[in-house]
Amino acid sequence: MDWKAKLWLDFYQSFIEADRWLLYLKGLGVAVQVTLGALSIGVVLGVLVAVVRTFHDQRPPGRRSVVLGLLNLLCKTYATVIRGTPAMVQLLIMGFVIFAGSRNLVAIAILTFGINSGAYVSEIVRGGIMSVDPGQMEAGRSLGMSYATVMGQVVIPQAVKNILPALGNELITLFKDTSIVTVIGLRDITKVAIQIQSKTYQAFMPFFGIAVVYLAVVMALTWLLGILERRLRASDRR
Amino acid sequence: MIGVDKLSKSFGQNQVLNGITDHIAQGEKVVIIGPSGSGKSTFLRCLNLLETPTSGTITFDGTVITDPKTDINLVRRHMGMVFQHFNLFANKTVRQNITLAPVRTGLMSQQEADAEADRLLERVGLAHRADSYPVQLSGGQKQRIAIVRALAMRPKVMLFDEPTSALDPEMVGEVLEVMRELAHEGMTMVVVTHEMGFAREVGTRVLFMDEGKILEQNTPEAFFSNPQEPRTREFLSKVL
Numbered sequence: 501m502d503w504k505a506k507l508w509l510d511f512y513q514s515f516i517e518a519d520r521w522l523l524y525l526k527g528l529g530v531a532v533q534v535t536l537g538a539l540s541i542g543v544v545l546g547v548l549v550a551v552v553r554t555f556h557d558q559r560p561p562g563r564r565s566v567v568l569g570l571l572n573l574l575c576k577t578y579a580t581v582i583r584g585t586p587a588m589v590q591l592l593i594m595g596f597v598i599f600a601g602s603r604n605l606v607a608i609a610i611l612t613f614g615i616n617s618g619a620y621v622s623e624i625v626r627g628g629i630m631s632v633d634p635g636q637m638e639a640g641r642s643l644g645m646s647y648a649t650v651m652g653q654v655v656i657p658q659a660v661k662n663i664l665p666a667l668g669n670e671l672i673t674l675f676k677d678t679s680i681v682t683v684i685g686l687r688d689i690t691k692v693a694i695q696i697q698s699k700t701y702q703a704f705m706p707f708f709g710i711a712v713v714y715l716a717v718v719m720a721l722t723w724l725l726g727i728l729e730r731r732l733r734a735s736d737r738r
Numbered sequence: 739m740i741g742v743d744k745l746s747k748s749f750g751q752n753q754v755l756n757g758i759t760d761h762i763a764q765g766e767k768v769v770i771i772g773p774s775g776s777g778k779s780t781f782l783r784c785l786n787l788l789e790t791p792t793s794g795t796i797t798f799d800g801t802v803i804t805d806p807k808t809d810i811n812l813v814r815r816h817m818g819m820v821f822q823h824f825n826l827f828a829n830k831t832v833r834q835n836i837t838l839a840p841v842r843t844g845l846m847s848q849q850e851a852d853a854e855a856d857r858l859l860e861r862v863g864l865a866h867r868a869d870s871y872p873v874q875l876s877g878g879q880k881q882r883i884a885i886v887r888a889l890a891m892r893p894k895v896m897l898f899d900e901p902t903s904a905l906d907p908e909m910v911g912e913v914l915e916v917m918r919e920l921a922h923e924g925m926t927m928v929v930v931t932h933e934m935g936f937a938r939e940v941g942t943r944v945l946f947m948d949e950g951k952i953l954e955q956n957t958p959e960a961f962f963s964n965p966q967e968p969r970t971r972e973f974l975s976k977v978l
Binding site for chain 1: 786788790806811812813814815816817818819821823825826827828829830838839842843884887888891
């Protein structure tokens with residue numbers, strides 16, 4: 501066989517035979533599902549942790565309660581442990597130790613990546629909150645609104661706008677990192693490629709193929725984030 | 739209305755306020771002047787606890803607000819504050835800036851607050867700006883909105899922290915005009931300013947602060963025509 505025929509055989513066996521392209525599509529669906537689920541958990545967790553830590557740091561040392569101190573310690577430990585261990589190890593621990601009995605692999609993946617992402621998002625959000633002019637909080641408080649109200653209505657919306665590029669980056673990293681869910685046996689798009697490769701003994705097409713898919717999704721996300729960013733900047737322009 | 743007793747404030751080793759005692763009565767327009775670093779802004783910011791005093795007590799309408807058990811949010815609803823750098827909420831429109839606090843604190847419904855915002859904007863001639871964002875406004879417009887935002891809470895006293903210091907000279911007048919009207923309506927006002935003309939015209943009492951103390955105080959006429967302390971005379975000779 502000449503090289504063209506070989507390449508065609510690889511392509512045929514990897515994508516067309518037995519409708520294998522459908523498996524990739526399903527695998528991509530799983531990856532997207534895990535990414536979106538994890539991002540939702542990550543953002544909620546990240547904002548909560550960031551608010552606790554900022555609130556703690558902004559209180560004068562004499563006026564911090566014990567509960568606040570403990571919460572702050574908990575948040576700091578969380579960020580240290582999660583950022584200090586590999587995501588794959590966290591996945592192995594969640595899949596084979598903590599939820600060893602569960603077969604709901606998607607939920608395990610979402611939870612693991614959500615907790616993982618929350619640690620990174622919390623630092624991003626914390627930076628965002630600190631970048632908002634302290635005068636905004638002072639003005640809100642001077643009108644008699646509570647810390648939480650001003651945070652939620654004024655400071656965090658402005659912080660989110662400032663950190664959108666960093667959050668977008670987190671989303672993209674998260675999407676690509678979901679490929680390691682193969683270690684707990686979840687059939688995402690990477691797992692599909694591995695399984696097809698082991699069936700057909702063709703490696704080129706499956707692995708380059710999913711590389712192209714990942715790249716295409718990341719480029720689409722970058723484009724969408726650009727649009728969102730421009731819309732949020734509407735209040736910045738004259 | 740506001741009682742201040744032996745108020746002191748330090749930032750680390752740096753003592754900014756040094757045992758201030760004063761009483762501000764209802765309807766007074768107290769103007770605080772003094773060199774920079776004399777503690778005038780810190781004094782003003784202590785009155786609504788934006789700065790926590792190191793020692794001393796402050797009472798407002800009979801409530802000891804420096805008591806940690808006092809709910810400061812409730813007290814602040816009666817004390818409006820206007821800042822040097824306006825501090826309008828950058829992510830809100832002008833109307834939202836005005837209605838946010840009255841609605842969120844339960845003082846008004848959204849509908850009532852919107853009506854109040856329109857009325858107040860009309861009064862300062864900015865009704866056409868209700869849907870603009872702060873970044874689209876001039877400094878003078880921002881400061882007039884900031885005053886209106888504080889007024890929407892129907893405060894009993896208004897605190898002004900150098901309200902015209904960050905403005906282009908030609909915009910100072912429009913802001914002082916709003917403050918002058920407010921004074922004529924009988925609002926109790928405490929104003930930190932470098933506008934000596936305003937102090938003389940609108941003030942009922944002038945406090946001169948230096949090194950964290952009230953060095954001298956008097957009616958504007960007496961204060962400007964016949965200052966007692968050498969330090970006051972030196973200051974006035976430089977600014978007048």
